[in-house]
Amino acid sequence: MRISSRTWALGLMLLALIQAAIAAAGAIGTGMSYAVARDSFLIPNAMIAVGCAVSGGLIAWHRPRNLVGWLLLGAGVAQTATPAVTPWLVSALVHDDGPTRLLSTVYSLAWPWSVSLFIPLALMFFPDGRLPGRAWRAAVVLAALNSVLQVLMFSAAPNPLVPVRGLDTHGRAVSWLAIPFFNNPTLQLASDIALMITLVAGVAGIVVRYRCGTEKLRRQLLWLLLAATISVAVAGSMRLLGPVESTGFPIILLTVIALIPVSMMIAVLRYQLLDIRLVWARTVTYAVLTAAVVATYLGLVELVDRLLRPRISVSAAVLATLVVAALFNPVRVRLQGFVDNLLYGDRADPVRAASSVAAQLAGASEPADVLPAVCHALRLPYAALADEAGVIRGEHGMRPAMLETIPLLHAGERAGELQVGIRSGEIRLAAADRVVLELMAAPIGVALRAQALSDAVQRSRREIVAAREEERRRLRRDLHDGLGPALTGIGFRADAVVNLAEADRLVALGTDIRSAVDGAMTDVRRLINQLQPSALDDVGLVEAVRRHAALLDRRMDGSALRVSVAADVVPADLPAAVEVTAYRIVTEALTNVVRHSLAGRVEVRIAVLDAALELTVADDGRAVNGRWVPGVGLTSMRERVAELGGTMVAEPTPAGGRVHLCLPLGGER
Structure with missing residues (x-):
C-alpha cells in the first residue's frame, strides 16, 4: 500500500510534536529547573524545532512537490529528538543511573543534522523548491558531506552538556559514536568553515533570486529577510546585554530563530497575508x-x-x-x-509626484511613455493606459491579479482610463495613492485626448491619400480602357477618310484629324502614367521595380552599376497609395544612387512583415569628401511616407548609404 505525501507530512509533523511533548513532560517529571532547561538549550531547541516541524508540515501538506517543506520537517524531527532526551540525560547524570551513553548518543546525533544539513538546504531551495542555479549543486554536496562530519564531531565531545553549570559528567556522557580523531580543533575549524560556506550559499541564492525574480518572488523573499533581520538584530543585541548575560537570557533569545521557518511557511502559502512592504517600512x-x-x-x-x-x-x-x-x-x-519614500515613492508628496510625471510627459512621444514614471513615483507593480474605447495603448510592468482604474478626463469628457496594479499584500488602492493618481490623471488625460485627435487627423490623412490614389487608379483605368480605345478608333477612321478621299481638302482635313488624335493620345498616355505608373497595373510592384532596376546599369560618370532586387512574397492586392508610394520612393532612391553616389552595387529588398510593407535600398557608395551625399528628393519622399503614417530612414552606413521605409497596410487592403 502506497503512503500518500500528505500522510507522510502529517506523520513527521506529529512525530516532532510528540518528541517536543516528551521533552516538556520529561522536564516536569524529572524536576528539571528552569536554569538547567535553559542552559542545556532544551527551551530554544524545542521552540525552533516545533516552528520548523509545523511550518514544514503545512508546506508539505499543501505543496507536496516543494522540497522546502520536507527539509523543514526533517529539521523539526531531528532537532526535537535532542530536547526529548535532554531531561532524562540530565537526570541520569545527576543521579548516576540510567543509560547515559545511549541518551548522550541520541543527544549528540540528532540536532546537528538540522543545523548543518536541513536548514542550509532549505535556504538554498526556498521558496519554490528549486536551486537558484547549477553552481549551488556543489554547495548541496558540501552540506551533505559536512553534516556527517558535524555529527561525528559533536558525538566526539566528552561532555555535550558543558553549558549547564554545576553538572559534572565524569566522562559518563560519552557517545557511542565518539571517535577521538574527530575531537580535533583543526578539523572542527574546517567543518565550521564548510558550514559557513553552505549558509553563505543559501543567502547568496536569496540575493540572486531577489535581483532577478518577479514581484511575487521578491515579496516571498521579503518575509524570510524580515525574519532573518529580526533574528540577526536579536543575536547582535546579546553583546549589549551586559550584566544580564550571566542570567542566561541570551540563550532564551535564540528562540526568535523560530521566526525563520514560520516566515518561510507564510511566504510559500500566504505571502499576501500582509503588505510586507509596509511591515518592512515600520520594522x-x-x-x-x-x-x-x-x-x-x-x-x-x-x-x-x-x-x-x-x-x-x-x-x-x-x-x-x-x-x-x-x-x-x-x-x-x-x-x-x-x-516610506523607499517603499512607496512620492505618495506623501502628491505635487512632487505629479510634477515628475508631467515633466516626463512633456518629453514623451506618446502618452503611454509616461507609465514607467507613474510606477516609479508610487512604486507600483503595473500601470496601463486605455483609450475611451477601452483599447490598451500601452502598459508597463507585470499585470497583477488586482487592478484599480483611475478615469482620465478632458474638458469634462472621458478621454480614457489609467489602470494600476495593486501592490501585493494590499486588497485595495490606498487613499493616499488614489489622491496622487487623480492628480496625475489631469495632464495624462490631456495628452491622451491630444494623441487621440492626432491619430484621428493622421487616420483621415491616410484615408484621403488612399482615396486619392484609388481614384487615380480608377481614372487611369477609365482613360486606358475607355478614352484610349475611343481615340484610337477615331484615328483609324481618320486614316480611312484619308485613304478614301479624292479631294485634296478632304485628305488635308483627315490628316489634321489624325494629328490631333495622335496628340490627344500622347497627352492621355502621359496623364495615365502620371496618375499611376503603368508597370504597376501590368506586372505589380516587385516586377515593376525589377524592370526599372534593369535599366540602371551605369552611373552618371559611366561607371558600371549592378542593381539586384530581392523580394519575399508580396500580395498582389496592395493598397494603391502604398504601392505607388513604394514604387516612387524606390525609383527616386535608385536615381539618387545613379546621380550622386560612387556605388558599384545596389541591393533592393522588399518584404511584408507585421501588416506593413518594408523596403530597403542599400548601396556600397563611398563617402564623398568624408561625408555621405544622399541626393535630392528626400523631403518629398518623407512627405509621401508621412501621409500614410509610415516611417522612413535615410542614413549613411559603414558600407555606403541606406534608405529604409515601412508603410503600414492597416485596413486599407
Missing part, C-alpha cells in the same frame, strides 16, 4: 531608530559622565535623557519619511 524605521536612540543615549551618558563626574553625579543620565527626548521625534519623522 526598519523603528529598528534603526531604536538602535540610534540607544547608541546616542549611551554615547551621551559616557561623554557627559566623563566631563561632569567631578562635579555632578547624576547629571549625565539626566542630560542624556533630555537630549534624546528632544531629538527623538524629529529623527523619527525623517527616518519614517525616508523609508
